[in-house]
Amino acid sequence: MALVSAKEMLEKAHAGHYAVGQFNINNLEWTKAILLAAQETNSPVILGVSEGAGKYMTGYKTVADMVKAMIDYLGITVPVALHLDHGSYDGAKKAIEAGFSSVMFDGSHYPFEENVEKSTEIINLAHSLGISVECEVGAIGGEEDGVVGGGEVADPAECAKIADLGVDFLAAGIGNIHGKYPANWAGLNFEVLGKIQEVTNGKPLVLHGGSGIPADQIAKAISLGVSKINVNTECQLVFAEATRKYIEAGKDLEGKGFDPRKLLAPGTEAIKQLVIAKIKEFGSNDKA
Numbered sequence: 045m046a047l048v049s050a051k052e053m054l055e056k057a058h059a060g061h062y063a064v065g066q067f068n069i070n071n072l073e074w075t076k077a078i079l080l081a082a083q084e085t086n087s088p089v090i091l092g093v094s095e096g097a098g099k100y101m102t103g104y105k106t107v108a109d110m111v112k113a114m115i116d117y118l119g120i121t122v123p124v125a126l127h128l129d130h131g132s133y134d135g136a137k138k139a140i141e142a143g144f145s146s147v148m149f150d151g152s153h154y155p156f157e158e159n160v161e162k163s164t165e166i167i168n169l170a171h172s173l174g175i176s177v178e179c180e181v182g183a184i185g186g187e188e189d190g191v192v193g194g195g196e197v198a199d200p201a202e203c204a205k206i207a208d209l210g211v212d213f214l215a216a217g218i219g220n221i222h223g224k225y226p227a228n229w230a231g232l233n234f235e236v237l238g239k240i241q242e243v244t245n246g247k248p249l250v251l252h253g254g255s256g257i258p259a260d261q262i263a264k265a266i267s268l269g270v271s272k273i274n275v276n277t278e279c280q281l282v283f284a285e286a287t288r289k290y291i292e293a294g295k296d297l298e299g300k301g302f303d304p305r306k307l308l309a310p311g312t313e314a315i316k317q318l319v320i321a322k323i324k325e326f327g328s329n330d331k332a
């Protein structure tokens with residue numbers, strides 16, 4: 045199946061009160077693990093690519109071509125969107141040109157009027173090509189590719205303005221952060237989330253920093269209109285843990301255990317199992 049825009053799958057999720065996971069990819073193994081997990085659970089899926097990961101994988105064109113060829117080779121039939129995560133103005137345009145089916149334009153660090161102006165331009169360009177767009181209001185805490193957000197809570201009035209531009213889904217800070225959550229984290233701000241959903245007329249909302257948010261808060265966020273949940277850090281942690289165990293057990297020193305296809309296998313399998321668990325937690329299994 046060809047790549048699809050994320051618009052339809054997220055509108056369906058919103059109406060059906062579940063969420064679709066965005067799982068960020070870093071290389072071939074990551075991509076394969078996530079695609080196989082989605083196929084096995086019969087779930088739609090969004091592959092997220094940060095600008096840093098795009099550079100690491102030698103450009104958006106390489107990524108788009110790899111993902112398309114892999115979908116074909118593996119016989120993946122569930123809907124897959126390839127989405128630029130926290131795209132800059134130039135980055136969003138480049139990803140669109142390279143064949144991504146969805147982009148996030150993160151203008152949250154600009155003065156609000158400039159965010160509106162640039163978001164409008166990206167939305168018009170993407171929509172003319174059938175590509176979905178996510179925009180952001182209110183920076184999300186923690187660090188993403190060196191950009192540190194202050195953990196703001198978004199202004200619902202600003203969210204309403206961006207929603208009115210015709211954005212397909214909207215990310216808004218509600219106390220969520222990227223990376224690991226600190227022990228003294230205050231939790232998600234459901235009051236603001238409820239207000240944002242109210243003023244954005246049922247637009248699917250996006251929860252960034254989905255790694256490590258307790259299941260009850262995830263469920264409540266979904267009930268209040270969150271239809272896309274971004275998971276990145278947790279995949280990195282399980283990959284590192286499984287790889288470390290393999291090395292610490294000395295398996296790379298046994299026979300041909302140093303073969304990269306063996307060395308990277310436990311980490312790849314760990315990502316696959318985590319993604320399967322997340323898909324079930326978010327309720328998108330059997331919704332392909």
Ligand SMILES: [Zn+2]
Nearest residue numbers: 184188252253
């Ligand atoms: Zn994010």
